[in-house]
Amino acid sequence: MRDPEELRWALVGRLAGGGFLRTPSWREAVAAVPRHEFLRGGFFEQVAGSAPTAWRPVMPEDDRWLERCYADDSLVTQIAGTVVPGDLRGEIMRAPTSSSTMPGLVVRMLEDLLVEDGHHVLEIGTGTGYSTALMCHRLGDDLVTSVEVDGDVSGRAGASLGACGYMPELVVGDGLAGHKDRAPYDRVIATCGVLTVPGTWIDQTSPGGIVLATVCGWLYSSELARLTVHGDGTASGRFLGGQISFMLARPHLPPPLGLLPDLMDGxxxxxxxxxxxxxxxxxxxxxxxxxxxxxxxxxxxxxxxxxxxxxxxxxxxxxxxxxxxxxxxxxxxxxxxxxxxxxxxxxxxxxDGAPDVERFEIRVTPDEQVITWPSR
CATH class of the missing domain: 3.30.160 (Double Stranded RNA Binding Domain)
Structure with a gap:
């Protein structure tokens, strides 16, 4: 079995070479934080050729586990809202509900957040706690607040963070509501997709602060938006491109279709x-x-x-x-x-010339979210 530190440095090299890891402070964080410690409970891998998609667990005793932890891949850690890898012997055909995001995307977003020393960051979606740990290493525990809707997921993340020596403020609750008790924040970063950027995130961010969020829809195309908060309670910005995709925040999931209307009557x-x-x-x-x-x-x-x-x-x-x-x-x-x-x-x-999404603008007010592009 390869040495975890060797695997971490190999990951640093791949992320830097891919242009995701661009600054020394985040490079140091990725080199220091052991991703495998946040996957001690195992993860699920897709069963090749399965239809509908089936998943099977990969546990730490598996020879492939450690190297897979340091691949630049998203790893599913929960299925159907409650099932974790240790619960299963065999396969399951249900939808994933929590994952460890691919490190390349994690560090790309942290770089795009434009964090500076002394910034207080609110993270929406703790997940395994790996990205939380990177922020703790960069900023210090006292400046990181992370909200997770699932109490079990938050508990496992807290245990992993503690084992690695990090003690941020962890909150169990609806991330769409933010966490006003520790506001205002200089930066807000969401690791879940949203249909619209919640006004609470804007309200809890200091003027001049940044909100980084993935705006999604039920046709499953999504884009990463970086908004600057203004003193009048609004925020505006642009999309950063890259076709980024996250699981939707649970309150933003589509409703059941129910009984279809008469599709011949139209x-x-x-x-x-x-x-x-x-x-x-x-x-x-x-x-x-x-x-x-x-x-x-x-x-x-x-x-x-x-x-x-x-x-x-x-x-x-x-x-x-x-x-x-x-x-x-x-x-x-x-x-x-x-x-x-x-x-x-x-x-x-x-x-209008089919402009790239990087030219789209997004503006969020207390009443609406408006997305536009330049017209000819």
Whole structure:
């Protein structure tokens, strides 16, 4: 078995070589913090070729465990809200609910947070505690507050942090509410995705401070936003690019679809935009989410053909699309025309030259979140 310190330095070299690790202070933190200590409970690996996806545990006694801990990979640590690797002998086919984020993304975000000595940081989503430990090493325990919604996850993270000599302020609660008892903060960083940046994070950040968060949607395109907080209670900034993806904050997960409406009872027309174009273009899908922020997508078979269904459970609006030769047809129903709105927004973005997401701007006020791009 290879030496953990050797593996840590090898990870430092890979992250620095990939451009993720850019400053000496964070380089020192990655070299010092043993990631494997935050994975002592094991992790899940995907079973190759399984459909639906199956997961099996990898425990510390496995010969592959230690080196996998220092790979630049995200490692699933909880499934179905409660199941951890030590609970299982065999395989499980449920959705992951907690993970140790890939180190390259962790340090890229910490670099993008623009932390300086003396800054007080609020972390939303403690997870295994690895990123929390990196911040403790960089800033000191007293300047790090981390909120985790799952008490068991927080407890395991606290034990791992303590074993490594770190004692930050750990809070069990709804991360969307922040933690006002230790506000104001100079920096807020979220390791979960959100549909909209919560106003509480803005309120709890000092003017001139930074909020770093991944803005997502139920069509599963997401982007990392860095916002500067202003003295009037608003915040604004830009997206940093990179197609970053996180599990959604639990209160922002999509609702169950329930009983579908009658998808034959609607208005039918040729589609200008096909759903395959969204599947192939991450930014186009991100723009589509701005038009239909509460739409979910499913596939179903109808009369022997595969249809793509977009449905907003809350409003009851829906659109279903199917291919006819080289073209697509769309049928829509409910109180709004989802696909009309998607086509209009994506068409406007393309007419403006399809700017990269790094040129998009985001502004958050007490009343709304607005995302725009430069027009021609």
């Amino acid at each position: 208005e039918e027309r040729p589609a200008v935009l096909g759903p395959d174009e969204l599947a192939m273009d991450w930014t186009a899908r991100f723009v589509a989410q701005l038009a239909a922020p509460h739409a979910q997508q499913i596939s179903m078979t109808n009369d022997g053909r595969t249809e793509r269904v977009f449905i907003d459970v809350g409003s009851g609006a829906w659109a279903t699309l199917w291919r006819v030769g080289e073209h697509w047809m769309v049928r829509q129903g409910g109180p709004a025309r989802i696909w009309d709105e998607v086509e209009e927004r994506v068409g406007r973005w393309r007419a």
